[in-house]
Amino acid sequence: MRMTHALIAVAIEIMDDPTGRHWGYALSRASGVRSGVLYPMLSRFLDEGWVTDGWEDPATIRKKRPPRRYYELTDEGRRALGTVLMEAGRDARFGALRWRLA
Amino acid sequence: MMAELIGAIEVWSTFLIALIVFGLAPGVVLRLIVTMYPRNDSRRKEIVAELYAVPRTERPFWVVEQLEVAVFEGLPRRRKKRRLKAELAELAAEKQRFAAELMSIEERLKSVRDDIDDEMHGAGVYRDSGDLTSDLLWLQDEERRVVADLDRVNAEVVGRVGE
Numbered sequence: 363m364r365m366t367h368a369l370i371a372v373a374i375e376i377m378d379d380p381t382g383r384h385w386g387y388a389l390s391r392a393s394g395v396r397s398g399v400l401y402p403m404l405s406r407f408l409d410e411g412w413v414t415d416g417w418e419d420p421a422t423i424r425k426k427r428p429p430r431r432y433y434e435l436t437d438e439g440r441r442a443l444g445t446v447l448m449e450a451g452r453d454a455r456f457g458a459l460r461w462r463l464a
Numbered sequence: 465m466m467a468e469l470i471g472a473i474e475v476w477s478t479f480l481i482a483l484i485v486f487g488l489a490p491g492v493v494l495r496l497i498v499t500m501y502p503r504n505d506s507r508r509k510e511i512v513a514e515l516y517a518v519p520r521t522e523r524p525f526w527v528v529e530q531l532e533v534a535v536f537e538g539l540p541r542r543r544k545k546r547r548l549k550a551e552l553a554e555l556a557a558e559k560q561r562f563a564a565e566l567m568s569i570e571e572r573l574k575s576v577r578d579d580i581d582d583e584m585h586g587a588g589v590y591r592d593s594g595d596l597t598s599d600l601l602w603l604q605d606e607e608r609r610v611v612a613d614l615d616r617v618n619a620e621v622v623g624r625v626g627e
Binding site for chain 1: 506510513526
């Protein structure tokens, strides 16, 4: 996958909680990546086997709303995104993201 | 009095517009936008469900953003699905044609084998035995070719479905 600011920003957010569940809108907000870029990226993560997806259990939803889709990192995803972040740390192009990489 | 009435109307119309823009419109427009995705695409449900996580004041802008997602992700998926459907229909027709061809070859093979049996048991000679053997060999070759074609089509179907 091509190294872009968007990929690194999303990788930072996901790797911040590598065992947790991640939601599209929350990820977009936290990473500052537009949904027009984020959703196709999540689809590629799924295709690569870096994340798995699932749906909220309707029984756990208190408000009247449909269940949301979540994404969870796989072991392969943890390794791949870890590598992405390591490479980004060494790449001068991503200097602006360095404080978030630290 | 009039000024108060006009003022009240303005307040009501503003309230109504706000209600539509921040309350009703985002959900309705978003449901229209997601129809750009193929019918069973999980992104359809996902985007609609995400709307409820977006603060009301941001919803109109977020919904417009989803138009971009749908145009660049949903429409290509829809086109791909339509193309795949057409390809699968073409392969199914090809498969049917090969299956019919195979059935006809098998019938002819059976007939040639019956002729050979008849000839061997002296029940009647209709054709030269050399002709029968060459017919048999040719039909067996044809059978192998059609079976290979059928296997190729089946593999192609499996490959397309897996895409």
